[in-house]
Amino acid sequence: xxxxxxxxxxxxxxxxxxxxxxxxxxxxxxxxxxxxxxxxxxxxxxxxxxxxxxxxxxxxxxxxxxxxxxxxxxxxxxxxxxxxxxxxxxxxxxxxxxxxxxxxxxxxxxxxxxxxxxxxxxxxxxxxxxxxxxxxxxxxxxxxxxxxxxxxxxxxxxxxxxxxxxxxxxxxxxxxxxxxxxxxxxxxxxxxxxxxxxxxxxxxxxxxxxxxxxxxxxxxxxxxxxxxxxxxxxxxxxxxxxxxxxxxxxxxxxxxxxxxxxxxxxxxxxxxxxxxxxxxxxxxxxxxxxxxxxxxxxxxxxxxxxxxxxxxxxxxxxxxxxxxxxxxxxxxxxxxxxxxxxxxxxxxxxxxxxxxxxxxxxxxxxxxxxxxxxxxxxxxxxxxxxxxxxxxxxxxxxxxxxxxxxxxxxxxxxxxxxxxxxxxxxxxxxxxxxxxxxxxx
Numbered sequence: 521x522x523x524x525x526x527x528x529x530x531x532x533x534x535x536x537x538x539x540x541x542x543x544x545x546x547x548x549x550x551x552x553x554x555x556x557x558x559x560x561x562x563x564x565x566x567x568x569x570x571x572x573x574x575x576x577x578x579x580x581x582x583x584x585x586x587x588x589x590x591x592x593x594x595x596x597x598x599x600x601x602x603x604x605x606x607x608x609x610x611x612x613x614x615x616x617x618x619x620x621x622x623x624x625x626x627x628x629x630x631x632x633x634x635x636x637x638x639x640x641x642x643x644x645x646x647x648x649x650x651x652x653x654x655x656x657x658x659x660x661x662x663x664x665x666x667x668x669x670x671x672x673x674x675x676x677x678x679x680x681x682x683x684x685x686x687x688x689x690x691x692x693x694x695x696x697x698x699x700x701x702x703x704x705x706x707x708x709x710x711x712x713x714x715x716x717x718x719x720x721x722x723x724x725x726x727x728x729x730x731x732x733x734x735x736x737x738x739x740x741x742x743x744x745x746x747x748x749x750x751x752x753x754x755x756x757x758x759x760x761x762x763x764x765x766x767x768x769x770x771x772x773x774x775x776x777x778x779x780x781x782x783x784x785x786x787x788x789x790x791x792x793x794x795x796x797x798x799x800x801x802x803x804x805x806x807x808x809x810x811x812x813x814x815x816x817x818x819x820x821x822x823x824x825x826x827x828x829x830x831x832x833x834x835x836x837x838x839x840x841x842x843x844x845x846x847x848x849x850x851x852x853x854x855x856x857x858x859x860x861x862x863x864x865x866x867x868x869x870x871x872x873x874x875x876x877x878x879x880x881x882x883x884x885x886x887x888x889x890x891x892x893x894x895x896x897x898x899x900x901x902x903x904x905x906x907x908x909x910x911x912x913x914x915x916x917x918x919x920x921x922x923x924x925x926x927x928x929x930x931x932x933x934x935x936x937x938x939x940x941x942x943x944x945x946x947x948x949x950x951x952x953x954x955x956x957x958x959x960x961x
Contacts, residue, residue, distance in 0.1 A: 529593055529848040534800075536847040541595075544846025545854020548597050550716030552837040552855075554880045555581065555599045556862055557722055557872045562605045562669070563830060566613040566620040571746030571866060576827040578863045579748070584820025584832045585856035589849035592812035595841055596794055597855040598820050601833035602884050603662035604782055606669055607919040608830035612775055615918055621756035624825045626772060628755055630779040631822030631831075637784075638814045649946035654926050655785055656891040657906025661913035661922045662782070663888025668914040670881030673874045674699035694734055695875035698725055702879035710883075715840060718880045725876035735873040745863040751828025770957055777950075778920045783831045787817045790834040798842040901937055905930035924954040 525531060525538055560573035581599035588596050612623045671677040676696045680686035690697050706721030714720060729735035761769045791814075795807050802808055813834075820832035841851050862869075892910070896902050909926030913919050931951035934943045943951075 525850055528590070529850045531848060531850070534847040536845060538850065540845040541848060541850035542854050544595060544841035544844050544851040546858065547715050547844050548595070548835075548838050548841030548846065548851060549855045549858040550719055551840040552597060552599060552835045553716065553858075553862070554718045554722055554877075555602070555835075556859075557869060558602070558877045558880050559600045559605055559829065560869075561673075561872075561874060561877045562609050563600075563620075565609045566623075568620055568828065569746070569750050571870060572748045572751045572828065574866060574869055575745045575863050576748050576751060576824075576829045578859045580820065580824035580827050580829050580832050582856045582859040583823050583827075584816060585852050585859065587819055588813065588816040588834075589852035589856060591816050592809050593849040594791070594795065594800070594809075594813050595798060595846035595848060595851035596791065596813065596834050596838045597841075597852055598817060598832050598834050599859075600824065600829045601783065601786060601831050601835075602881075603666060603786075603888070603919070604779065604831040604833065605829075606662070606666055607778065607782070610669065611918045611920055616771060616775075618759070618771070618775065619756060621754045622759045622772070623775070623830075624828065625755040625757045625760065626775045627779055627831050628822055628825035629760070630776050630783065631818050631820075631825060633776070633780055634784065634818035634821060635815065638811055638818055649944040650781075650785070651902065651905075651930065651942075651944075651947070653895060653902035653906045654909060654930060656894045657909040657926060658782070658923060659786075660889045660891040660906075661910040661926075662919055663885040663891070664910060665885070665913040665917075665919060665922075666888065667882045667885030670699075670878040670885060673881065674878035675875070676700075676878075694732055695729075695873065698729055698732070698734060698873075698875040699878045699882075701725065701728065702876060703882055706879050706883045718883060721879055721883070722872065722876050725879060726872050729873045729876055730871070734875060735871050738867045738871050740867040742864045743867050745866055748828060753826050754828060755825060774920060774924075774957065778923055779831050781923065782919070783817070783821065783833050787814065787834045790836045790838070794834075794836065794838050794842055798847055800847070901930075901933050901939060901942070904933055924958065927951050928954050928958075 531537055556577060559577045560570045563573050564570045577600055584598040588594055588598060608623055612618045613620050674696055675688055675693055676699060677685050678688045702721050702725035705724050706717050709717035709720050730737055759768055759772045791807060795801055817834055824832040895906050905926045908929045909922040912925045913922035927950050931943050931947055934940055
């Protein structure tokens, strides 16, 4: 075992050992394990069965994380991305009325595009073509959108005919009370630097939900996993085409672009950030074997679509494993194996109520909203487009709308202020496409 691990993962070269890597893998799993509960909860809003989604979430996470371990030898774990799953369920399926089978086809195609670009220099041009202000704004906007979904799912925020939304109050609203308790618990765990703060918060809230009768007791602890047949390989490519006079076709490719855009930049940012913390960047600040890491992400996305889940992406929570010494793919290997093991705990996972996952959504949203701090508040040509994207996502209940209006605003405000040269070719193309969509369709 020692010889195989050394040969496969080059432990000595990265100044680590098996024990450290195993502990790092467990830490990463504990930190991002909340996705096992949250992803099925979000995607099941589309009508997809929760049990199958839970198993597919674990399988997709395990498969892509194991690829990362062996193809890139990085201590980075992957799973269905937060924000992307919300876009899939609430924007694409529930708002745009796109069947979830067609949405999975869009995820699959996005993964194929990601794979193709990984072998070219186009990825650098795409990365450099989108301004940092919009990257920060889109990330923050998704965070605000996710938090809004969390408050809705908890029963704290409800619809109101006069004001669109309002607070339901806490009197007699036990799910809302438990959500607040769970959110405070996660915040306290995080402040105390407890590993897996979000996961522990979900567990604590679920226990309270069972104790107060909001959630039932599990019928068992372990069981054979539910079948994934209802969602496996159900991709519907009938909406794919090149007839751009057809609004459905245009919408489909905008969906593909949005999946790709968010996945691509989230992956690159996460990989660079985690690798930098692990000391894996070279002297020029570049990421060695970046192609292998990007391929792992892209292949994971295509495989995830076949399994029936939304876009798979690298998780910034991997930094928790790096923080306790993880430096190689052995960390990812351990995390991937733990995701496989989790599929046998469906009886416990299936009783987790919305009031236990809502605090996780709100807390992750807060984390993503922190990107606002990176914006330049003295340059309105950068600030206005970013804030437009941030506001549009929750208010329009659409991540795609936020991206579209952010891009349009960026190009137009730069043009009107005599700074058109700041706008890259790719930004001009996308802005024109989005303007045409909004005015003509």
